[in-house]
Amino acid sequence: MKKFFFLIFLLPYATFAQVRVAKIFSDNMILQREQPVHIWGNGIPGKVVNVSFSKENKTTIVQPDSSWNIFFGRRKATLHPESLIISSGNERIAFKNILIGDIWLCIGQSNMEFSMKNEMHFADEIKRSNQPLIRLYNPSFIGKNIFGTAFTDSMNTRLAAGNFYSDTNWQLCDSNSIKEMSAVGYYFGMEILQHEHIPIGLIHLAIGGCPIETFISKDVLKRSKQFAAKVNGNWLTNDALPVWIRERGKQNAGDIKYADTSGPNHGYKPGFAFKTGIKPIIDLPIKGVIWYHGESNAQEIERVNEYAELQKLMIEDYRAEWHQPQLPFYWVQLSSIGTAQYKSQLWPQFRDEQRKLLTMVKYGGMAVCSDIGFKNSVHPTNKKTVGDRLARWALNKTYGENIIPSGPLPVDAKYKNGKAIISFQYAGDGLRISGGKTLRGFSIDRETDANAIIKENEVYIMSKQKPRYVYYAWKPFTDANLVNSENLPASTFKIKVD
Template sequence: MVLQREQPIHFWGKGLPGENVLVEFGGATKSIVVKQDSSWGLYFNKLKASGLPLNLIVKSAGQSIVLSNILIGDIWLCIGQSNMQFSLKEEIHYRDEIKRTELAGLRFYNPSFIGKGVFNKAFTDSMIQRLTINEFYENVSWQESDSLSARDMTAVGYYFGKQLLQETGVPIGLVHLAIGGCPIETFISKDALMNSKQFSSKVNGNWLTNNQLPVWIKERGVQNVGGNDKVISDELGPNHGYKPGFAFEAGIQPLVPLPIKGVLWYQGESNAQELDRVMEYAALQKLMIEDYRKLWKNENLPFYWVQLSSIDSISYKSQLWPLFRDEQRKLLSIVKNGGMAVCSDIGAKNNVHPTNKKLVGERLANWALVQDYKKEILPSGPLPLKAVYNRNEIVISFLYSGEQLSTNDSMSVRGFSIDEVHEVGATIKGNKIIIPVTKKPDYIYYGWKPYTDANLINSERLPASTFKIKVK
């Protein structure tokens, strides 16, 4: 287990009403009386990061619980859909990496969930019985990183945590609650959706027939639980991991008393298949970020996300992916203390699950290292600042260009367009891109293909984001 450093340490639980609970931790002892509703909770003073294992002892009503090997460090929440769920054993570097997973300072909380691995068919009766808020996520214990625990851990989270541990020495705890195929709506609280003028319609009536939700997730929901009167339901319809607010209530809400360092988010594929869903996504994610920051009472809670990769597949409506990637980019200027890992350079043309998660995790870690651990590195590849027309050429300037813009293959720069379709010639001049034109276009596009071979990088070889910006 890892407990969050430099924040009051909160212990809570259930007991017999009126009984005294004695808690020993970190050389201190505190006691409290169990309330009539059977709950108790108390706080210990904040502690600095430490790899020295501590013990927690809780005694009450003649019984005692001992938890050992507890470290003080940073807890990161890893959520999203299948690309966050994608395990280390599936990752392209697994055979070599599994030999390097013995990391005492890296810990995992990695529960399974009801419906994992079940796709185009009905849930079994035993699954239906456990499709509740309290039983949706499996009850598991924290694990120390080794060859057994790491193999089933989120690969993105693992590489992120390992990078932070190696660069800072701070113990890292990863809480992994991703749900393959899920929409963003399931990880946003029902209250936040209901109180949003723009999105209240998403929590109005049965989610399986709500036209404000992605079509694909409703189809999967019908396959899994549709027509089954044994499924626990409420005013929003039957319980399911894709139901608006359900993952939040089952996984996020119970965590809220536990201080965390920040959130990693890799999701979007299920919301990128219809134009209406694409165009609302940035606002939805902003709502989610605001919701989490309010719940954890931290207006600067770090929130880092992965931009969708490259793909060229009709089944995933990939023609919308350039627009979706740009909506994700725009969020960088909307929310503070956020960051986005670009991975369009490592996409798989016909596979929605690219296998190189090492670079994804490390690129997320770059943002955290800069913004949360004060490392002086580039957090990202080039992000566009502005495009200016002057004397038959467009000059594009960038943030995070580093010492010099270049290309990932030492070839001429590729990926720029003035009409979304046809590529135009461009040259690198220091930290700027120069594009000759005969007249001023309205917009400049970069990487505007579902599967792009755009090759612009910065001096740290980090790739530029897909973008569409107005020419001034």
């Protein structure tokens, strides 16, 4: 017998708080420097709300829709803790130890979620983890690490109400708080702090196993001619979504029949992470976004071929929502993995889709990590290198540091005098070979290694006939070894030869 699941709202009628503030506000938080300071919340319509911040006081009236908003002027980064006090009538909310600095949003799936306590450098890193200038906002979520079984009734109740992410507070970065924190996010933040010496806030909302579609607004998907099908009908039976995430969703749904024709709320449902995680913090200015995602969208060729356009749609919407058209967005290219224990046959194509996105959006960058993958695990434990490489992009493009942001990226390929000549961006002081004397990873047929040599910032591939394409690192688990003078690896690519 199937259970029917409905949500009943029980509203208190005797008492109601005169003033509430958005959940993102707490002790120890970071507010974004050089942007208007926006404080917002809910209250009783018509009531007066007073806000005090940094020795400045402002007043507003709660609107008919119960919302209130107050803005303070732009501020520079400060190491001096500030207090925030919100009051209305006889109610008072106070937050302390607030700093002004840069906030970075850390999102994606399991490799962004991958915690510090499981990271290979954790034992050493914990010794320097007491960093009071780094603040962590790291909620858990419904369904975390639950697969192969149905969610409980209490979990379904919370999901139906849209309560996906758990309530939490900002925490000081220390040996305890980093244990469950995103390792990639932590290492990224540490690198930025060490170079820029300003407070860093890290908001971590990654969801293990999720598709990119959950982090894109449902309305944005619906308005897109290319992707509107992704929000048609029940997501559990929608062929426009990755097979794997629908199978996991059905396991978690169990035998419950949902009244919502779009299917049950879940961390994998299109638009759901955006609605429950991103939308509630849109009014909080941020510095930028780091994104480690792709595994769940890399198993069917249809999903692979559309990924760059999907991520472009996501980036454009985030920039519009935050009213920051130059909002930095840096992503991690999928690593390497074998095919024996994982369906990774399409990973070379997927990595190339991620590379192509570099030419489709401005103010973005991609950290290449194919050199640190695990052959038999989708979760490589070296997240320090990943975070450091993401930080290189931010340090160069966002903070203006004189640092090479990336390993070699192909610019063009031309055939001349019996050889295909590939030129590269970000060669630094010249291309190099890592791990041996022979250059590996180049091919003109996707499978057979070609005879390739380095000539300063170019690679020559000997061929009696003009090849149509040149491929590099075109294997799920690759031993390709082209690097630049900073020992940063070249991206997987397929490039047409002119």
